[in-house]
Amino acid sequence: MILIVDDRPENLISLQKVLQANNFEVDTASSGEDALKKVLKNNYVLIILDVQMPDMDGFEVAEAISGFSKAKDTAIIFLSAVNTELRFITKGYLNGGLDYITKPVDINVLLLKIKTFYRIYEQSRKLNEVQEKLLEEIEFRKLAENKKDEFISIASHELKTPLTSVKGYIQLLQRSLSRDDKTMAENHLAKASTQLEKLNDLIVDLLDISKIESGKLKFNMQSFCADNMVNNAIEMLQQANPDFKINKLGKTNEMVFGDEIRLEQVVINFITNAIKYAPGTNQVNVTINIKDGQLYLSVKDFGIGIPKEQQQKIFDKFYRVEENSNRFNGLGIGLYICAEIIARHGGKIGVNSVIDEGSEFYFIIPTDEQTISEQEEASKTI
Template identity: 90%
Template sequence: MILIVDDRPENLISLQKVLQAHNFEVDTASSGEEALKKVLKNNYVLIILDVQMPDMDGFEVAETISGFSKAKDTAIIFLSAVNTELKFITKGYLSGGLDYITKPVDINVLLLKIKTFYRIYEQNRKLNEVQEKLLEEIEFRKQAEHKKDEFISIASHELKTPLTSVKGYIQLLQRSLNRDDKAMAQNHLEKASIQLEKLNELIVDLLDISKIESGKMKFNMKSFYADNMVNNAIEMLQQSNPDFKISKLGKTDDMIFGDEMRLEQVVINFITNAIKYAPGTNQVNVTTHIKDEKLYLAVKDFGIGISKEQQHKIFDKFYRVEENSNRFNGLGIGLYICSEIINRHGGTIGVNSVPDEGSEFYFIIPTTEEEILKNQI
């Protein structure tokens, strides 16, 4: 849009009509003060500014406008019938003008200049957009590189911890066998098995994320009973965590369509996290029901909770809550894998949490093949 500033109405109207006839959007101001107010409210590509005006002349207006951050890309053309000497033209350029035209104005020359400024403005705008995108891309690649390095460091540490424990328990196991202490040998063997299972879980997560990145994560979609899948996950984790009470709320007798193993993986991850991030508690609730051909499943704990700011990041790849990263082990990819699994089922995944009161992770997925395909399109 172009702003014409002139204290003489006849000049404003005549120039406005000419520009509008050439399809330019035009605004007008009859004084320097009015022009400044409009510049603060609106965005202008070009300001055509009369030099000789009462109260505030064109030079003062231009100098003031040059201090407005929102008008830094706005071009200013001075028009003058009186101040045509070189010193005034020089002052116009020093005041922030990009051109100084003396009256009488050759309208064709003025139109040519306006079109040129518009073209330069568009080129600068596009150049700025490209520059911003490049900066965003660079920032994204720096952050990605940093996350990759951080992940490699975390993965190395997390993999080394159970491996070192297994080595230690095997050495103790060997000593117990040498002393023919079968009870102690059995104890060391059980502890080594627990560490090996942790190592296996970490490796499975690493393989899963590799498959996701390469687009090779396979899904075996078929009909199955949702209740059986949930019960199997609860039973397995209840046996390995006897001190926790994992309560199932709700019941579903219907069959659903999906990858039973992958969905059970999500439920197991939710319950495992609920136990892991709720030290000092002993209760986890699993709620499930089917309504309007959608399966709803939620796992609620009464643990440390997650702040509002971090809840929207919790499903990001490699994300770990900073204040908990030193207290709890993990690679920061479990929930990311869960979100990918739910996305592949055309569903949604989320969390509701209050710090120090607990968290509730949930997912909602369609129960029929038709709905899954519809939501994936």
């Protein structure tokens, strides 16, 4: 928008009409004081400023504008009928003027100057936008590169840990066999098997990440009993963690449409995390119910909790809660995969947590095929 400043109404009106006829958005001010008030309230691309005005002349107005942080770079064209000497023209440029035009004004010349300025302004604005985007991209790539390096370091450590343990147990197993100590051999074999399971879980997660990134994570959608799925997950984890009591709250006999194996993967992840991040406790509550065509499942622990400011990031790829990153192993991808699975079911995933009181992870998904398809399509367009 252009601001015209002139104390003579006839000059304001005539110039305003010409500029508006050429599709410029125009505002006017009849005094220097009025102009300063408008500059403080509005953003102007260009100010056409008359030099000879009572109370505050154009030079004083320009000097005042240069002191406003929001308007100090606004371009100014001075107009003058009296002060046409070189010293006044020089003063105009020294006060931040883009140009100094003497009256009577050749309107065609003025229009050409304004159009040229607007073209330069638009090019400059676009260049600034490109520069900002490039800087953002560079910064993003530096964050991404740091994340990748951190992930590779963590993944390397996490993969080496169970692998090193397996090697150690195999060596112990060989010694036990050489001593014909069957009981000890079976013990070492069981521990090696546990470490191999951990290694397998890590590899599966890494493969799932790769499939998500390439859009090839497959889902086998069909009707199944959600209650049975949860019971199977609880039974398996209860056997692996006999000292932990996994309480199931709620029950449903209704069928759910979805990928049973993938949803069981989410439940297992929730329960495993609940046990892992709740040292010193001995129980976890798993709640399931179906209401209004939606399956609700939550897993609540009574452990360390998650700071509120980090709860929104917990489902981001490679994110690990800072306070826990050195205390607990993990790649920071399990919950990201869970979030992707729930999104593909047209559902919602979340967490409620209080420090030192525990966390409750939950998901809600529609139970019928049509709603899942509709919500999944809607999420793609957001």
